[in-house]
Amino acid sequence: MAAILAFAGSNSSTSINFKLVELTTSLVQNHDLQTLNMAEHPFPMFSEDLEREKGYPDALTGLKDQIAQADGIILSVNEHNGNPSAYFKNLLDWLSRLERNFLEGTKVFLMSTSGGKRGAKGSLVVIESMLPRFGAEIVATFSLPSFYDNFSEDGILDEDLKTGHQHALQTFLDSLN
Numbered sequence: 001m002a003a004i005l006a007f008a009g010s011n012s013s014t015s016i017n018f019k020l021v022e023l024t025t026s027l028v029q030n031h032d033l034q035t036l037n038m039a040e041h042p043f044p045m046f047s048e049d050l051e052r053e054k055g056y057p058d059a060l061t062g063l064k065d066q067i068a069q070a071d072g073i074i075l076s077v078n079e080h081n082g083n084p085s086a087y088f089k090n091l092l093d094w095l096s097r098l099e100r101n102f103l104e105g106t107k108v109f110l111m112s113t114s115g116g117k118r119g120a121k122g123s124l125v126v127i128e129s130m131l132p133r134f135g136a137e138i139v140a141t142f143s144l145p146s147f148y149d150n151f152s153e154d155g156i157l158d159e160d161l162k163t164g165h166q167h168a169l170q171t172f173l174d175s176l177n
Helices: 016-026 048-054 058-069 086-098 121-134 159-175
Strands: 003-008 032-036 072-077 107-113 137-144
Touching: 003 016, 003 058, 016 032, 016 072, 016 107, 032 058, 058 086, 072 121, 072 159, 086 121, 107 121, 107 159, 121 137, 137 159
Parallel strands: 003 032, 003 072, 072 107, 107 137
Antiparallel strands: none
């Protein structure tokens, strides 16, 4: 049984990426699973001056410890103007200052979604190339386009997308064994 940490790269209380994370985690069985709602985890904007004057927020060191204890991460990143949100980039900046290889040995199932037809692929590609710099192994990726047309309380509506999501999740879970 692997330890899995799941969260979205969004701090919005109405995050569709968090909804995708919730769906994904509902399909995981026989693993120690912890889901974080990042809307409950505010962090100040990173600056070297703030780091020097106040150090690292307790919430940040707690999150780093949770990440360190995880064998795998399920992460869905949102997109603002074709790039990861400032919130998520800020989070990565803080974590990498605390410990450069904070994802060392961690397997990642990286997802994205948006209301648009590209499904936040711009953000997914940026984060897919960024996380390995911190030690992560991206095991599988999945992008859900047109969230409001392809998602309901019952899950992913389009059969091809649903199958793609399940396959990517299974690839990630198999990598943890």
